[in-house]
Structures are given as C-alpha cells and as structure tokens.
Amino acid sequence: MNSIIQIKNLWKVYPNKVEALRNVSLEVFEGEVIGLMGPSGSGKSTLLHITAGLEKPTDGEVYIMDHSIHLMDEDQLASFRQKHLGFVFQFYYLLEDFNVLENLTLVGQLAGVERPQEKALQILEYLRLSHRLKHRPSQLSGGEQQRVAIGRALMLDPKILLADEPTGNLDLAEGKRIFDLFLKLREERGLTLLVATHNEELKPYFDRIYRLKDGELV
Template identity: 50%
Template structure:
C-alpha cells in the first residue's frame, strides 16, 4: 500500500512581473517527499531554492500548479487559514534567525505555543531550550547570545509545536564552520528523535549529502534527484 507524501508539489510555476517583462522564477517543479525523509535542496544563487521553500510553507503563492502539504491543498486556503496551518504543521528556521530582540530566549520560543493556545507554553518552551542545550540562557535576550546560540533558539522555536515538517533556509549561512556543524548535528539529532520531515535549503553540498535525498535546482527547474541513502547502502 502506497503512502501519501507529506509534501507533493505538482507542476509549480512562479512568474513575477518586472519593468523588463515577466521573470520566470520556478519553471514546472515536481517534488514529492515522504514522511520522515530529509531533503537537501542545492543549486546556485538565483536557482529558486528559497522561493520553493516559501511555497512549501504557504508564504508564497505559485502562479500555477498544486501545492499539497500534510494532506492540505494550500492553494485553497486564505491567509488566516494558512497561518493556522503553518502553526500546526510547519516549523521554519531562517538564516538570519528572526528572533524578537525585546524578548528573552524563553519568550521567543514560547510565542508559537501561546498563539496555538498551549496552556503550558513556557514549560514546553523551557523543555525545547533544554533540548538544544540552552536551558541556562533562557532569560537572555538575543543581543546577549552568540550567533550559534541565537540559531539554536530559532531551532527550538521552530520545533516548539512539534511540527510535522521542518523547513530550514541556509541555517548555517551566518555561522562559522564549527558552530554550523553543531547546529547541523543538533538538527539531525532532533529529526532522529522525533521523526520530523526535514527540508534544508543550502549551498553546502556536504550538508545536503547528510540527507536521505538531494535535489539539485538550476534556473527554476529540478535537474537531478539523488537517493543518498540508497547510494550508501549499495556502495555507489
């Protein structure tokens, strides 16, 4: 019996208007991802990687095509329904952290939980900070944290509601190599423990090859898809 993919993109096009004429950002993307898979999406700058992630998250609307995420057709949802859907199903980690500077680490992690009506929001947030090794930094503000610590707070926030899908856009892009490795290891440890489907947008081929599958984009198209796990098993 076949499983329904948790991410199913069919013939996704995105065309933007400009003074010089239409600009084709995505050109017929087809992509399926099964529950629990880890996907590394690579490609040169301008290939459409971040835009594709935004479409998966319902932050960007395609010009045409079908976007089915966790059984829901996002093209059928209004903005309020999309916000509720993201809150229940998707965690997002950005390259630039996007923490609220006037809130402590604990408060930043608790925000999605409070919006979801979680009565024990701060207790759950504290456990998430502990999971990323920052229990002792809960009362610190973003400006008092290093880049790696801020990204760990952002990761704890993204996972605070136990989402089905974690989307990460260049999660190590603003970090030094050693700190980036710590964040990557942490993300994969949390994935292993919780079975979260993970999609990573990255310029780092080595990071992408830690995933079960690698997708290569060029000029708004999927040019290759590798099953890394299968290659490792066969020794190819």
C-alpha cells in the same frame, strides 16, 4: 513510506517577468531529511516559501499531508502552519526586546499552547540552551541564535520542519552542529525536514537531494 509533500508543475513568475521557478515537481516522504541545493538565486527560498504557504505560486499544485496548500486562503494557511509546519529562517528573526525564554514562550502563548513556559523550558534544555534563558538575542553567538530559532519552530510540535539556508550565517563547524541537531530531531521526534542550502559540504546529511538552477530542477 508515506508521501508527505507533493509539489507538481510549480511555476513562480514575478510582476517583473522574472521566472523564479519553472515547472518544478518533487516529492518528500515522511521522516526524510531532504536537501534543496543550488547557488544563490536558484529558486530554493522561493520553493520553500511556496511550500509553506508564505507565497502563492503562479501555477502548479502543492500538497502537504494531502491538503491543497495552493488553494487555501490566508486564514486557512495560518491555521494549517500552526498545526503542522515549522519554518526556520536564515536570519533568525528573534525578538530583540525579549530574552531567549520569552521568545519561545510568546509563540506558545499566541498559539494557545498549554503551559507554554514549561514547554519552552523543556525545548531549550533539549537544545542545550538552559544557561541562556535570560539572555537577549544580541548576547548570543550565531549558532545559539539559530538554535533558539529552531526551538521557536518546535514550540507547536510541527510534523514538518522547513529550513531556509539555516547555516548561511555560520561557519562550517557550527553549521554541522545545526545539521547534527536536525538529524537528532528526525530520530527522536519523527520530523520530516526540507532544508535549503548552497553548502556542498553538508551533502552527507541528506537522504536525498533536489538540485535547482535558474528555477529548474537539474
């Protein structure tokens, strides 16, 4: 199995001296579904954001597919994310003035995807959202909004999907449906997934789990 993410001796210290991450090292292999687990404030979101290049580490190294994420400038990071990474946020961040189909199509248009609306329609059918194409986010359930957010992340055919508390705003039954979808994406699309959650009932979905407490692996 090929290593796809390597994180080495990662530190994140904010200007107020809070140490969000302390000497964290981990490795993810291609095709794995990996859990980052721990209580709120343990550093899970910070670790995901640094892995995606959305934040810079104070110290340490991040390699994705042998690319040095920690050394890239903002333009290089944007290009790399567009080609290889998808990110799913807890709070969806859908565009309220646009319907479901437009939320996905716009991402494809901005990234230069060929026939973006056609691709968006295919993804939304795969996610069982074809009946919601013309609905705006406020007209959807929480689970439907999260599936739209996942669909948006899939528009660029990422090799890796990073998800930050993707079920934090959902009840357990809907959360399990989202995780069933993650496993389906791994099996059918070959995605590697790194998912942060504090919900212990979701442990069975992971191949392996890294646990964080106060910014350290435990």
